[in-house]
Amino acid sequence: xxxxxxxxxxxxxxxxxxxxxxxxxxxxxxxxxxxxxxxxxxxxxxxxxxxxxxxxxxxxxxxxxxxxxxxxxxxxxxxxxxxxxxxxxxxxxxxxxxxxxxxxxxxxxxxxxxxxxxxxxxxxxxxxxxxxxxxxxxxxxxxxxxxxxxxxxxxxxxxxxxxxxxxxxxxxxxxxxxxxxxxxxxxxxxxxxxxxxxxxxxxxxxxxxxxxxxxxxxxxxxxxxxxxxxxxxxxxxxxxxxxxxxxxxxxxxxxxxxxxxxxxxxxxxxxxxxxxxxxxxxxxxxxxxxxxxxxxxxxxxxxxxxxxxxx
Numbered sequence: 001x002x003x004x005x006x007x008x009x010x011x012x013x014x015x016x017x018x019x020x021x022x023x024x025x026x027x028x029x030x031x032x033x034x035x036x037x038x039x040x041x042x043x044x045x046x047x048x049x050x051x052x053x054x055x056x057x058x059x060x061x062x063x064x065x066x067x068x069x070x071x072x073x074x075x076x077x078x079x080x081x082x083x084x085x086x087x088x089x090x091x092x093x094x095x096x097x098x099x100x101x102x103x104x105x106x107x108x109x110x111x112x113x114x115x116x117x118x119x120x121x122x123x124x125x126x127x128x129x130x131x132x133x134x135x136x137x138x139x140x141x142x143x144x145x146x147x148x149x150x151x152x153x154x155x156x157x158x159x160x161x162x163x164x165x166x167x168x169x170x171x172x173x174x175x176x177x178x179x180x181x182x183x184x185x186x187x188x189x190x191x192x193x194x195x196x197x198x199x200x201x202x203x204x205x206x207x208x209x210x211x212x213x214x215x216x217x218x219x220x221x222x223x224x225x226x227x228x229x230x231x232x233x234x235x236x237x238x239x240x241x242x243x244x245x246x247x248x249x250x251x252x253x254x255x256x257x258x259x260x261x262x263x264x265x266x267x268x269x270x271x272x273x274x275x276x277x278x279x280x281x282x283x284x285x286x287x288x289x290x291x292x293x294x295x296x297x298x299x300x301x302x303x304x305x306x307x308x309x310x311x
Contacts, residue, residue, distance in 0.1 A: 072098070075120060076111035077102055077103070077111070079104050081241055081299075081303060081307045082125050083102050085124075085299060085307070087102060093289045096285045096289070108224065116140045121283070122277075123272050124272070127270065128144055130179045131143075131272055132179075147268035148270065150264060152256045152305075153263060154238055154250060154254075155237050155253060156253055158173070170216055171217045172217065173237065174221070178205070182200075185205075187237055187263070190258065195212075196208045196209060197209075202263075230246075295309075
């Protein structure tokens with residue numbers, strides 16, 4: 001067996017073992033979401049280590065890792081855009097002496113639990129308000145190592161194709177977690193569909209609605225599942241990454257967060273790490289790669305306004 005083939009087989013085996021470990025952790029999440037997360041992680045790990053980066057750079061990365069020349073960084077991410085952005089940084093990291101392994105998750109729970117347990121070096125899928133809320137609710141100690149990009153929240157058509165055509169009692173799907181629901185409510189308020197009590201801001205819940213002229217019915221759903229129920233509701237407020245995964249474009253949205261809104265200035269997506277790891281050399285290398293000119297160009301050309309660099 002040739003040396004490079006042996007190295008590649010070794011990497012694939014290591015990735016499968018790592019994915020199995022991730023699937024077993026985070027017992028607080030069960031059922032379909034956790035099963036999907038485990039399956040996605042295993043698939044991503046196998047594909048990531050089997051194929052590496054494209055062309056000669058990918059071969060050099062695999063051979064280097066097999067020889068112990070590259071330091072591995074394992075990062076959890078949602079499939080789009082985060083995992084895609086990470087892969088755009090792989091060659092840059094390889095040049096710095098690091099092999100980036102991306103583990104994909106389809107929910108917002110598992111990647112934080114896996115990071116807290118030490119199965120990941122970092123994750124990249126969430127904004128800071130969600131991270132802080134997760135820490136408070138789960139007793140974790142995760143922090144931001146740096147903000148990378150912002151994804152505008154959008155209102156997308158379901159059964160109703162225009163906000164002006166919303167009937168009395170129309171059903172609106174919104175995320176069911178604290179920080180993202182507040183963001184959805186602020187966007188609905190900006191369109192004049194509801195009014196929140198003064199000062200509700202980023203902690204708003206449906207109990208803070210003081211005016212609801214159309215008697216809108218809020219249907220609270222896990223953020224990742226909202227694109228799947230959009231045909232059953234009149235309109236849906238969707239996180240940027242899940243809109244991208246579902247094939248929606250910002251230009252399709254009935255309304256989008258204003259760039260000067262409180263949400264736009266607050267909800268930057270961050271690389272999260274365990275407290276104390278912010279200055280780890282491999283984490284600093286990861287942040288430098290993700291905030292490079294090459295990755296910025298990738299974001300701007302690939303997502304056409306759905307992913308906005310914060311650097």
